[in-house]
Amino acid sequence: MRRIIIFATIVTATIFLSGCCVKYKNLVYIQDKYENTSDTISTSKNQEIVLRTGDNLYINLIGANISDLGIYYRDDRVGGSTREFLALQGYMIDPEGNIKFPMIGDVKVAGQTLNEARDLIQSKIDEYIANVVVVVRLLNYDITVLGEVARPGTYTFTQREVNLFDALGMAGDCTPNADRQHVIILRKEAENTKAETLNLLRSDFVANPYFWLKPNDVVYVKPTRSKTVAANSPLLSVILSSLSVTATLILYISYLKK
Secondary structure, eight states: OHHHHHHHHHHHHHHHHHHHOOOGGGTOSSGGGSSOTTOOOOOOOOOOOBOOTTOEEEEEEEESOHHHHGGGOOOOOOOGGGHHHHHHHSEEOOTTSEEEETTTEEEEOTTSBHHHHHHHHHHHHTTTOSSEEEEEEESOOEEEEEESBSSOEEEEOOSSOEEHHHHHHHTTOBOTTEEEEEEEEEEEETTEEEEEEEOTTSGGGGGSGGGEEOTTOEEEEEEOHHHHHHHTHHHHHHHHHHHHHHHHHHHHHHHHHO
16 A cells, blocks of 8 residues: 555656656757758748728828828827727728728728739829828727737737747747747638647748738647646645555554554
8 A cells, every 4th residue: 555655656756747847948949950050941921911890990191291291191100009099090891892081082992002002093193292291001900819918918910921920029038838839820711710720949930921920810839738737736645645545544544444
C-alpha cells in the first residue's frame, strides 16, 4: 500500500510540474529563420478588400479652396477619440450596394475595391468641383483576437493592409501558454465560415493567404496542453489528497485488525 501511495504521489507531481513548464522552443516565432538574421522570407500577396453590403465608409473631400467644399468638408485627421464620431458620420452601403453621397446621389460601390470606389466617386465629384481629392477608408475593419493572448478583444484598424502580426501585436502578443503551432483564422465567406490553421513556429506561414487578415476575421490562439494541465492542477491536488487519506485509512484499519 505504501508503494501505491508513493507511486501515485510521483505520477501526480510529475504531471503537475510538466504542466507548469513552457519549453523555450515553443515560444520562438519563425524558428527555421531565427539564427540567420539576413535571410529573406517569401510573403503572400495581399488581396485588396472588396466592399460589400453593410460596410461603413469614411469619405472625405480635400481641396485647396476649402470654402468651395462648403458643408461637405471634413477634417481628415482620424484619431482614437474621433473614431466613434466618424463611424456615425460614415456612409453605409445599403442592401442594393449603394451609398448616398451629397451632390451626386446614389453611388454603387459594393463589389469594388477601395481604390475603385474612390476613383468612381472622384469622377462624379469632378463634375461639380474642380481640384478636389477624394479619400475613402473602411471604418469597419474589425479583427477579433481570442484565446491565449494578453488582451483578447475586437480591434479596429485604419490601415488598408492588416496581417496576423498586426492583430497579435494589438492584442499584446501571445501568452507563454499559447500554442503557436495552431493559430486558427476564421473567415466568413458567402454562406460558410472557413477555418485555416497557421504554424507560427515556421516561416512559411507568411506565404499563406490567411496571413493577411480581412475585415471581421477571428483569430483564435489555442492553449497548450500544459495550460490545460495547470488549469486542472487544483483537481489533481484534490485527487492526490483523497488518495492519501484513503490509503491512510486502509493502513490504519489494517493495523487495528492485527
